[in-house]
């Protein structure tokens with residue numbers, strides 16, 4: 582099958598792209614609203630962009646009616662956020678935060694997650710997450726035309742908190758982290774079936 586992405590409508594282009602690009606890591610992004618309400622939501626359009634400085638980014642679509650999602654609203658006002666990595670243990674709670682709750686609802690409470698004060702930014706970390714990255718907003722890019730807009734949020738990582746139990750010899754061990762990946766449809770994958778390949782020395 583050969584596909585022209587520009588010919589596809591909303592759901593179809595979504596299914597195509599999330600089916601093609603797998604597995605995707607999941608950023609459980611915590612933010613705080615102007616009213617002080619804690620927000621958390623998962624984003625799998627997520628990647629690392631740079632090391633010096635350490636920069637990460639994730640893409641936020643719009644709510645069904647075209648309004649900005651709470652995460653984007655909060656980041657544009659507070660200019661800070663935390664990216665919490667998603668392990669198997671917190672996958673159900675992560676999924677719970679994906680509900681379209683009103684902005685005055687504390688999504689930590691909804692999902693049974695514990696807010697933990699950050700060192701350098703106002704949004705709290707997710708205590709149950711094995712890795713938490715405190716970030717400062719660098720820029721927000723915009724793609725598409727209303728209501729089908731995606732904004733790519735780019736942030737500098739100011740501090741990384743790693744659960745000591747994930748580290749052996751100074752290295753984060755994937756078999757301890759047990760992160761989950763997002764696939765197409767409603768599928769996820771575990772990271773239990775690992776294999777190793779050394780790069781060729783040329």
Ligand SMILES: Cc1cc2nc3c(=O)[nH]c(=O)nc-3n(C[C@H](O)[C@H](O)[C@H](O)COP(=O)(O)O)c2cc1C
Nearest residue numbers: 622623624625626640641642650651652679680681
């Ligand atoms: C595993 C997972 C990954 C998701 N990835 C994205 C994403 O990359 N971009 C996006 O806009 N929404 C994504 N969503 C949907 C948002 O999490 C959802 O719209 C959420 O309600 C947004 O919350 P907020 O309004 O509090 O920001 C994802 C949902 C799940 C369960």
